Amino acid sequence: MSNIAPRLGWRESVKLYGQKPVLLMLSFGFSSGLPLLLVFSTFSFWLREAGISRTEIGFISWVALAYGLKWLWSPLVDRLPIPWLTKRMGRRRSWMLLAQMGIIIGLLGMSVVDPKHSIISITLCALIVSFSSATQDIALDAFRIESAPERLQAAMAAAYMTGYRLAMITSGAGALWLAALFSQGSGYQPHAWQLAYLCMAAIMGIGVFSCFIANEPNIPNTRHISIALTRRLHRRGYTLRTAGLLAWLVGTLIHPFTDFWRRYRWLAVLILALISTFRVADVVMGVMANAFYVDLGFSKGDVASISKVFGVLMTLVGAGIGGLLVNRLGTMRILFVGALLTASTNLLFSYMATQPASLGLLTLVISADNLGAGIATAAFITYLSSLTNVAFSATQYAMLSSVMLLLPKFLAGFSGYLVDKIGYSHFFTLTALMGIPALLIIPLLAYLQPTHHTDR
Numbered sequence: 001m002s003n004i005a006p007r008l009g010w011r012e013s014v015k016l017y018g019q020k021p022v023l024l025m026l027s028f029g030f031s032s033g034l035p036l037l038l039v040f041s042t043f044s045f046w047l048r049e050a051g052i053s054r055t056e057i058g059f060i061s062w063v064a065l066a067y068g069l070k071w072l073w074s075p076l077v078d079r080l081p082i083p084w085l086t087k088r089m090g091r092r093r094s095w096m097l098l099a100q101m102g103i104i105i106g107l108l109g110m111s112v113v114d115p116k117h118s119i120i121s122i123t124l125c126a127l128i129v130s131f132s133s134a135t136q137d138i139a140l141d142a143f144r145i146e147s148a149p150e151r152l153q154a155a156m157a158a159a160y161m162t163g164y165r166l167a168m169i170t171s172g173a174g175a176l177w178l179a180a181l182f183s184q185g186s187g188y189q190p191h192a193w194q195l196a197y198l199c200m201a202a203i204m205g206i207g208v209f210s211c212f213i214a215n216e217p218n219i220p221n222t223r224h225i226s227i228a229l230t231r232r233l234h235r236r237g238y239t240l241r242t243a244g245l246l247a248w249l250v251g252t253l254i255h256p257f258t259d260f261w262r263r264y265r266w267l268a269v270l271i272l273a274l275i276s277t278f279r280v281a282d283v284v285m286g287v288m289a290n291a292f293y294v295d296l297g298f299s300k301g302d303v304a305s306i307s308k309v310f311g312v313l314m315t316l317v318g319a320g321i322g323g324l325l326v327n328r329l330g331t332m333r334i335l336f337v338g339a340l341l342t343a344s345t346n347l348l349f350s351y352m353a354t355q356p357a358s359l360g361l362l363t364l365v366i367s368a369d370n371l372g373a374g375i376a377t378a379a380f381i382t383y384l385s386s387l388t389n390v391a392f393s394a395t396q397y398a399m400l401s402s403v404m405l406l407l408p409k410f411l412a413g414f415s416g417y418l419v420d421k422i423g424y425s426h427f428f429t430l431t432a433l434m435g436i437p438a439l440l441i442i443p444l445l446a447y448l449q450p451t452h453h454t455d456r
Helices: 010-018 020-038 041-049 054-072 074-079 085-089 091-110 119-146 150-182 190-203 205-213 223-235 240-264 267-277 280-296 300-329 331-353 359-387 390-412 415-433 436-448
Strands: none
Touching: 020 041, 020 091, 020 119, 020 150, 020 190, 020 205, 041 054, 041 150, 041 280, 054 074, 054 119, 054 280, 054 390, 054 415, 074 119, 074 390, 085 091, 091 119, 091 190, 091 205, 119 150, 119 359, 119 390, 150 190, 150 300, 150 359, 190 205, 240 267, 240 390, 267 390, 267 436, 280 300, 280 331, 280 359, 280 390, 280 415, 300 331, 300 359, 331 359, 331 415, 331 436, 359 390
8 A cells, every 4th residue: 555645664653742833733733623522422421321222312413413414514614714813823723713602602602501401402402513613623624734844744733633532531531521520429410511521611611712822824826726717707798796796706616626627637436435434433431321321321431430540541652642543654545444443443332341340451442442533533634634725724624524424424313313223342343344345445545546646
């Protein structure tokens, strides 16, 4: 298999982690990763403890489909200025800040609602968080791609992933630990969860602070394309104002997508097939993971403590190893390794479902899952970044990452129904088998696309 990223020596690869753009991605990765579990597995834990059925939990997880549909509004984030704010902060940072405010508002809404009595209200608040988080990701991914040259992208992806996974530990283990801390006695206590979500809203201040200290990246000027199209339309009889509006719409809504197909032609179909299947095994399994822990009898404190210690350690190790290996051995090789680890670790969950509840086994499973996820995601982010044209980075990356999540999130909605029908062990085995298509496509793509070029 060939590489996407240029190979560097081990010493040069390590030095990349000390550069300012890479360090900044730690905090932005944290800001991006924090909301996800709060509308996903942590939310599922809360709902399950509140007595919501597994089938309902599975369908409620569809609020996270916003991550898979963000390509629909990504052209607006890519090109539309926000009144007053964009002039003062720039296009990328202004959208990031606006989205972060939406996340905070949604989390505050969740912190005052009890799902046992207001399931619709809390689902709507979760939808606000999901939509705002997806919007933040659009702007943040463009910011990351535009802030550094391609040689830094693997290190930035690893730093971003480290921050992202730390945030997931915070919103997963941290939120569970806080909910346990605020509980008084045993049984379901909604105020404990509400206080935990209030704390998560406050922690989002890290992202807000990062927005203010970051420098706006230099975005390639594509205005000459819009001017040329405006002139052509004007010569065809459109008024100058109408021609300008049509040119802006074409440049915003059409050019980013036609550019991708122009550069990759028929290989685009294979690329999109890989992207859409790479995370199926991980995402479909993830919805039921915390509900699985609850049904096995583990407490919030047990899951939080193990995730906090071993999950954080394995996440840091996985993301760091992933970034180094991508720089040293190439993206496609590590992409294959990551896909294999992601699918195979689901078999550990299947085995755990057949055994008595054991903290030792839980530790092993969570550690392996986080290690594999860290390696896989560092390679995958690098791969997605390499596919984009920097002139349309927000829209194209949003399109690719939407494809990555749309099928997995849709299938995840049926996860609770499947568990009810076939049980946890068979369900986790089924999710492991869902990783096979990606393992077949990666070698094929590496053979057919030994090198590729991006307009960077």
